Amino acid sequence: MKRMISLLKACxxxxxNLFKVxxxxxxxxxxxxxxxxxxxxxxxxxxxYANMLMEPLVQxxxxxxxxxxxxxxxxxxxxxxxxxxxxxxxxxxKDDNLLLSLPIKKSTVLFVRxxxxxxxxxLYNSLLxxxxxxxxxxxVSVDITFYIVSIIALxxxxxxxxxxxxxxxxxxxxxxxxxxxxxxxxxxxxxxLLLAIMYMSFNIQGLMANIAESAESIxxxxxxxxxxxxxxxxxxxxxxxxxxIIYIAIHLVAFAATIxxxxxxxxxxxxxxxxxxxxxxxxxxxxxxxxxMMALIKKELNxxxxxxxxxxxxGFGLVLFIVICLVIFFKFDGIEDILLEQGIDTSIETxxxxxxxxxxxLICFASLMSSITSSMISLEGxxxxxxxxxxxKPFNIVLAKVLTSILIMIPFIIVGNLILFVKFEFNIIEILxxxxxxxxxxxVSETIGILINLKYPKMDAESDTEVVKQxxxxxxxxxxxxxxxxxxxxxxxQCVMYGFSTELTLGLGLMVxxxxxxxxxxxxxxxxxxxxxxxxx
Amino acid sequence: xxxxxxxxxxxxxxxxxxxVSFNVNDGEIFAFIGHNGAGKTTLIKSIVGIHDFDEGDILxxxxxxxxxxxxxxxxxxxxxxxxxxxxxxKAIDFINFICDMYEVDQxxxxxxxxxxxxxxxxxxxxxxxxxxxxxGMKQKIALxxxxxxxxxxxxMDEPFVGLDPKAVFDVKEIMNEMIKEGKTIFFSTHILxxxxxxxxxxxxxxxxxxxxxxxxxxIKGDKSLEKxxxxxxx
Numbered sequence: 024m025k026r027m028i029s030l031l032k033a034c035x036x037x038x039x040n041l042f043k044v045x046x047x048x049x050x051x052x053x054x055x056x057x058x059x060x061x062x063x064x065x066x067x068x069x070x071x072y073a074n075m076l077m078e079p080l081v082q083x084x085x086x087x088x089x090x091x092x093x094x095x096x097x098x099x100x101x102x103x104x105x106x107x108x109x110x111x112x113x114x115x116x117k118d119d120n121l122l123l124s125l126p127i128k129k130s131t132v133l134f135v136r137x138x139x140x141x142x143x144x145x146l147y148n149s150l151l152x153x154x155x156x157x158x159x160x161x162x163v164s165v166d167i168t169f170y171i172v173s174i175i176a177l178x179x180x181x182x183x184x185x186x187x188x189x190x191x192x193x194x195x196x197x198x199x200x201x202x203x204x205x206x207x208x209x210x211x212x213x214x215x216l217l218l219a220i221m222y223m224s225f226n227i228q229g230l231m232a233n234i235a236e237s238a239e240s241i242x243x244x245x246x247x248x249x250x251x252x253x254x255x256x257x258x259x260x261x262x263x264x265x266x267x268i269i270y271i272a273i274h275l276v277a278f279a280a281t282i283x284x285x286x287x288x289x290x291x292x293x294x295x296x297x298x299x300x301x302x303x304x305x306x307x308x309x310x311x312x313x314x315x316m317m318a319l320i321k322k323e324l325n326x327x328x329x330x331x332x333x334x335x336x337x338g339f340g341l342v343l344f345i346v347i348c349l350v351i352f353f354k355f356d357g358i359e360d361i362l363l364e365q366g367i368d369t370s371i372e373t374x375x376x377x378x379x380x381x382x383x384x385l386i387c388f389a390s391l392m393s394s395i396t397s398s399m400i401s402l403e404g405x406x407x408x409x410x411x412x413x414x415x416k417p418f419n420i421v422l423a424k425v426l427t428s429i430l431i432m433i434p435f436i437i438v439g440n441l442i443l444f445v446k447f448e449f450n451i452i453e454i455l456x457x458x459x460x461x462x463x464x465x466x467v468s469e470t471i472g473i474l475i476n477l478k479y480p481k482m483d484a485e486s487d488t489e490v491v492k493q494x495x496x497x498x499x500x501x502x503x504x505x506x507x508x509x510x511x512x513x514x515x516x517q518c519v520m521y522g523f524s525t526e527l528t529l530g531l532g533l534m535v536x537x538x539x540x541x542x543x544x545x546x547x548x549x550x551x552x553x554x555x556x557x558x559x560x
Numbered sequence: 561x562x563x564x565x566x567x568x569x570x571x572x573x574x575x576x577x578x579x580v581s582f583n584v585n586d587g588e589i590f591a592f593i594g595h596n597g598a599g600k601t602t603l604i605k606s607i608v609g610i611h612d613f614d615e616g617d618i619l620x621x622x623x624x625x626x627x628x629x630x631x632x633x634x635x636x637x638x639x640x641x642x643x644x645x646x647x648x649x650k651a652i653d654f655i656n657f658i659c660d661m662y663e664v665d666q667x668x669x670x671x672x673x674x675x676x677x678x679x680x681x682x683x684x685x686x687x688x689x690x691x692x693x694x695x696g697m698k699q700k701i702a703l704x705x706x707x708x709x710x711x712x713x714x715x716m717d718e719p720f721v722g723l724d725p726k727a728v729f730d731v732k733e734i735m736n737e738m739i740k741e742g743k744t745i746f747f748s749t750h751i752l753x754x755x756x757x758x759x760x761x762x763x764x765x766x767x768x769x770x771x772x773x774x775x776x777x778x779i780k781g782d783k784s785l786e787k788x789x790x791x792x793x794x
Contacts, residue, residue: 308652308686318660329648405644414633
């Protein structure tokens, strides 16, 4: 037990320091205040959203549905994130050699890794659940049992989803090892699975179109479909100590049983995942010359494509963009009725007329929410020194990272554009402006991403997941992306409400982002080198 | 030629290098020795432009690494002590990448890659990804990448660590060959026998301070380098 605690302490100190950055000149105050500020902004954002959902629920006295919904959201989020995170959080970790050589049980190593995973998910879930609980208290008077039950639920809710995602993630990792190109298989399997889960959760969200009317059915579905969320809701409405003890016991036993059973096969899977198949000795190597910038871009593409968690994380928003375009393509004719149900009285012709603006908004969403560069510096890890010793300007190195991420993003955005160009009649000016936006917006997003990562690099991560999902840089990028997307959509809506034409609205949007882009690139050129040199790998 | 002029490097309150000055002349093999944590790697990383330093300057063939980093780096090659290469890249792609960054023409790179790959007996592994390699093999890839662009100055941090005896012999041969061509080699090492046999000059560093610099005869006289080093350290 003592050894397990020591190991946990060592691993948590090494891995849980989300906000440790390799920029030695950053002040202690910034290091302490910034994480709190980010957390508060997330909490405020979710709190506002929860309030918005609560208002119609109060009218039908179904306040409890809010807790059911948020508990369900947190579960879905943990499963979705956990499936592609578990692959690199559990397998082929950099500390494998160290931990496996220590005189401890293998199940202890697995426990420590799963516990780390649990703590991260607990942090994420808290950002979702605490605001929902606060909103609930705002509208409903509660007694002490609510607080007890809520704290217990907060601690227990991530357990079952991480067990599910570890099993699925482990199965995908194992299955992928049977193929030569296991990374590609892993990416494809995970993407298919995530799309299937998203489709299922969309069905639940479909009920939210008219939340007040469906409140009871939403709650009932969640209660039936997912016991941990349902039991939490039941405990809030009717506290029962026996059921609460059973609730706690089920989670703890499930966690212990998973570690016990999973540890029997975990190390077999882990050693298979580590195996890299050598290429045939007969194959002669090729020596090829490239321009320095092309060589840098090729290197970045190689880094990107060989990291499943990086690919899936970056591709998620972009695939979602295409899915939304396809939904609009196939379901557009029924949109009038859907909007009417929501109380929005508008004709299909009006929506068609503003489709270029809607598409611009969607491009904002896809670009600003998919910051690939925000982890590209951190992913260099110790090999960052190679870049530092190269005979090229640091600006060229960071520019190559920005260009690579744009090269990854643009094809997705163009495909989405083409789907809507085929469906709707855009004029040539609108098409040109949309195409221009498809280049400018990713450029803005990726320049912001690289600037953030230069400022907050994490060069000592144990796995790609730590960088892509659990670093300060990516969190700031997500938050900024959310804020900019919100601001962009707000601006576009204002333009439409003022009666601006689509061309004028697109032109204004494009102009604003072109100016922002120019300023960011100038800033990167002027200060990027300074930040680059400060990074200590 | 490398000119190190009054270089001081601090990590917060810690002084890693304190007013270090010495020259490494053209056509010489120069060894840089000192205990673990004495400041060897810090100085080497400062020379190759990985670290900034707080005071002083470092000139590479007359150009300052502070003001002309790109030109300086083009004249040098660096082999780190622990080669952190791009693990997911094929070895040949990594070497090609480094050559591209140094803008090495096709003929030169073909000649050099083939020559050194054969010498290090690694030509059959160049199509494999680097994460398959042992420390020694990675060191060989780092050496091939460094040598492929015919650098005028070769800087190495503990170059013999992890290499097999044949590779150590080959590296020594390469060093001698480079010196005959008038090139400069500067390296840190803990293996004092190697330094004694190979080097024309040596510098000893202790806790960030340069305590001795000069030709091998000046430094050791009749004693062994090991004995002199231990005396100075005590």
